[in-house]
Amino acid sequence: MGLPSDQVAWHSHAMRRLLLSSLLCLWAAAAPAAEVTGAYSKFDPEKDCRLIEKGDQYVYAGTWACKGVGGVDIIVSESDDRGSAAFGKGKDAMKHCAMRKTFHPFNTPLSPVEWRIRNGKPFAAIERWSVSNPEGDGHSTWLVITAIKQGESCHAHYVAGSYPNANAVAREEADALAPDFDCMTDTPTVDSKIGPPPIDLISCMEMEKE
Structure with missing residues (x-):
């Protein structure tokens, strides 16, 4: 039937x-997964960036918002000859974990920034920093990979400027680590043949406890 x-x-x-x-x-x-592309943004706080917080008469030079990509700005700050850099929108990005991190010796975040982009949205930024040698003259360089999240940005990985193929390694680590990096609980990692970078290798949650 x-x-x-x-x-x-x-x-x-x-x-x-x-x-x-x-x-x-x-x-x-x-x-296939969406292709990752790259782009560069040059910036100069004294020429093409917007001052979002004035400095003082002591050691704080101020904070600037510089044009980035995909609606994400480069936020740079300087205090006591040490820089900070975050990636977000204006004053909101001043609260990011990345803004509270800097190398211990005198340092400067350098232009340009290299962005790692998927589906038109940046998920990581790679920036070279010049870091003074506290034990003598000269300086070293470090590539800082910053993970970019909704309402947050944080350091995810460091590559010594002297590391073999440092730029290519930084891109590989940015693409592998940044998308799933948890800013609150994950600890930044390092590629270096000269020892660890002179910066606290701790999570954002650990920073808040200090």
């Missing part, structure tokens, strides 16, 4: 939906 015609129709329709759903799942699994 066959199924009633209405049940046959429903059964046929359900099978088609099941088949279509299976094909879509297979297509999604086979589809």
Whole structure:
């Protein structure tokens, strides 16, 4: 005895939906991940950035918002000859974890910034910093990979400027680490042959406890 015609129709329709759903799942699994692209942004606080907080007469020079990409600005600050850099929107980014981190010796975040972008949105920034040698003359450089999140940015990885193929390594680490990096609980990592960078290798949560 066959199924009633209405049940046959429903059964046929359900099978088609099941088949279509299976094909879509297979297509999604086979589809490649969105391509990561790169872009560069130059900045000069004295020429093309907007002052968002004035300095004082002592050691704080001020904080500036510089144009970035994808609606994300470069926020740079200087105090006591030490820089800070975060990635977000105006004064809101001054609250980011990245803004509270800097190298212990005198230092300067350098232009340009290299952005790592997926689907038109930057998820990481790579910036070279010049860091003074506290034991003598000269300086070293470090590439800082900053993870960019919704309403937050934080240091995720450091690459010594002297490390072999430092720029390529920084891009690889940015693409691998930044998307899933948890700013509150994850600790930044390092690629270096000259020892650790002169900066606190702690999570944002640990910073808040200090």
